[in-house]
Amino acid sequence: MKPAVRKVRVAIAGCGKIARTRHAPEYKANPQAEIIGFYDYNREHAEELAEIYGGKVYDSYEELLADETVEAVSICSPNFLHSTHAIQAMRAGKDVLCEKPMAADVAEAQKMIDVQKETGRILMLGHNQRFVRTHIRAKELLEAGAIGDILSLRTNFKHNGPEAWSIESSNKTWFFSKSKAGFGVLGDLGSHKLDLVRYLMGDEIESIFAMVTTLDKRDAEGNLIDLDDNAFCTFKMRNGLPGTMSVSWTNYGVEDNSTVIYGTKGTMKIFASELDDIVVDLNDGTSARHHVSPMSTNTNQLSSGIIDAFIRSIVNGTEPPVTGLDGRNTLACLEAATKSSDLGRWVQVDLG
Numbered sequence: 410m411k412p413a414v415r416k417v418r419v420a421i422a423g424c425g426k427i428a429r430t431r432h433a434p435e436y437k438a439n440p441q442a443e444i445i446g447f448y449d450y451n452r453e454h455a456e457e458l459a460e461i462y463g464g465k466v467y468d469s470y471e472e473l474l475a476d477e478t479v480e481a482v483s484i485c486s487p488n489f490l491h492s493t494h495a496i497q498a499m500r501a502g503k504d505v506l507c508e509k510p511m512a513a514d515v516a517e518a519q520k521m522i523d524v525q526k527e528t529g530r531i532l533m534l535g536h537n538q539r540f541v542r543t544h545i546r547a548k549e550l551l552e553a554g555a556i557g558d559i560l561s562l563r564t565n566f567k568h569n570g571p572e573a574w575s576i577e578s579s580n581k582t583w584f585f586s587k588s589k590a591g592f593g594v595l596g597d598l599g600s601h602k603l604d605l606v607r608y609l610m611g612d613e614i615e616s617i618f619a620m621v622t623t624l625d626k627r628d629a630e631g632n633l634i635d636l637d638d639n640a641f642c643t644f645k646m647r648n649g650l651p652g653t654m655s656v657s658w659t660n661y662g663v664e665d666n667s668t669v670i671y672g673t674k675g676t677m678k679i680f681a682s683e684l685d686d687i688v689v690d691l692n693d694g695t696s697a698r699h700h701v702s703p704m705s706t707n708t709n710q711l712s713s714g715i716i717d718a719f720i721r722s723i724v725n726g727t728e729p730p731v732t733g734l735d736g737r738n739t740l741a742c743l744e745a746a747t748k749s750s751d752l753g754r755w756v757q758v759d760l761g
C-alpha cells in the first residue's frame with residue numbers, strides 16, 4: 410500500500426488578485442497542500458474563492474486563526490496588514506507565507522523576524538522573481554563564469570500600474586493609498602527587483618542614491634497620488650559592484666522586466682530580447698541564446714513556484730528559500746531609496 414501523502418492544510422487571508430492568480434490555484438495544483446478556507450474583510454471575495462476551490466469562509470481573521478485544522482496561512486492582504494497578520498498567525502502556531510513588501514517599515518519587519526524566532530514557525534516572503542527558471546539559469550551561468558567577472562548591472566520593471574490589476578480595478582485601489590500601501594511602485598515592483606539583484610549577485614546592497622517621484626498616476630479625485638509611480642535608483646553592493654534599478658507604473662507600452670549584466674568577457678541580457686530569454690554576447694563576437702521560461706506579466710500569469718517552495722519547506726521542516734531576513738533587507742533598500750530621494754544624497758542600507 411502506498412503511504413498517504415502528507416497534505417499541509419492552508420488558509421488564505423486576503424482574497425484579491427494575487428490570491429486568485431497565484432496562491433489558490435498553486436495550492437490546488439500541489440498534491441501536498443489542501444485549502445481549508447478563506448478570509449477577506451469583503452466576504453464576497455472569500456466566498457467567490459470558496460466556490461471555486463472549496464473550503465470554509467471565515468467571518469474574521471481571528472476565526473481563521475482559531476481553526477486548529479489550519480497549519481499555514483498565505484497573507485495576501487494589502488501591505489499595511491502584513492506584519493500584524495503574520496505575527497498573529499505565527500503566535501497562533503501557523504506557518505506563514507507573506508506577500509511583498511514584507512511590512513510598512515524595517516522596525517515592523519524586524520518584529521516579524523523576532524516572532525518567527527520566538528515561535529519557531531516558518532516565515533517565507535513572496536519574492537517570486539528568484540523562482541523564475543530563467544533567473545535560476547542566469548545565476549548558474551554567471552556562477553560558471555559565462556561573462557567573466559561581473560562589472561555592473563541594470564534592472565528594470567515597468568508596466569502600466571496596479572489600478573487595472575487590483576480586484577478593485579479602479580483608481581480607488583489601496584495601491585494608491587499611502588496609509589495602506591506604504592510605498593508606491595518602489596514597494597510594488599522595486600521590492601521584486603531588489604530581491605532579484607540580491608539573489609543573482611549573492612550579496613547585499615549596501616548604499617543607494619535615488620530619485621523617487623510621481624509623474625502621472627491620479628487618485629479617484631483626479632489628484633496626483635501621494636505615492637511614487639516612478640523610481641530611479643543607483644546602488645552599490647557590499648562587494649563594491651555598481652548597478653541601477655528603474656521601476657515604473659507609467660510605462661503604457663509593452664511591459665519591461667529586463668536585467669542586463671555586464672562582465673569582463675561579455676554581456677548577459679535577461680528578458681531583454683523578444684526572441685530569447687537569455688542572450689550572452691561575448692567580446693569575441695559570438696552569442697549564446699537560451700530559451701528557458703517566459704516571464705509572467707500582469708496579463709499572462711504563470712505558475713510562480715513560490716507556493717511549492719513554501720509547502721516543501723513545511724513538509725521537510727527546512728528553512729524557506731526566501732527568509733524574513735531577505736524580506737527585511739529588501740525593505741531596508743526601499744527605505745534607503747526613499748530617504749535618499751528626500752535628502753538628495755547617498756544613504757546606507759540598514760542591513761540586518
Ligand SMILES: NC(=O)c1ccc[n+]([C@@H]2O[C@H](COP(=O)([O-])OP(=O)(O)OC[C@H]3O[C@@H](n4cnc5c(N)ncnc54)[C@H](O)[C@@H]3O)[C@@H](O)[C@H]2O)c1
Nearest residue numbers: 423424425426427449450451454485486488508509575576
Ligand atoms: N508577489 C507578487 O508578484 C505580487 C503581485 C501582486 C500583488 N502582490 C501583493 O499581494 C498583496 C495583495 O495584492 P493584490 O494584488 O491581491 O490586491 P487586490 O487589491 O487585488 O486584493 C486585496 C484584497 O485584500 C482585501 N482586504 C482589504 N483589507 C482587508 C483586511 N482588513 N483584511 C482582509 N482582507 C482585506 C480586499 O478586499 C481584496 O480582496 C499585496 O501586498 C501586494 O503587494 C504580490
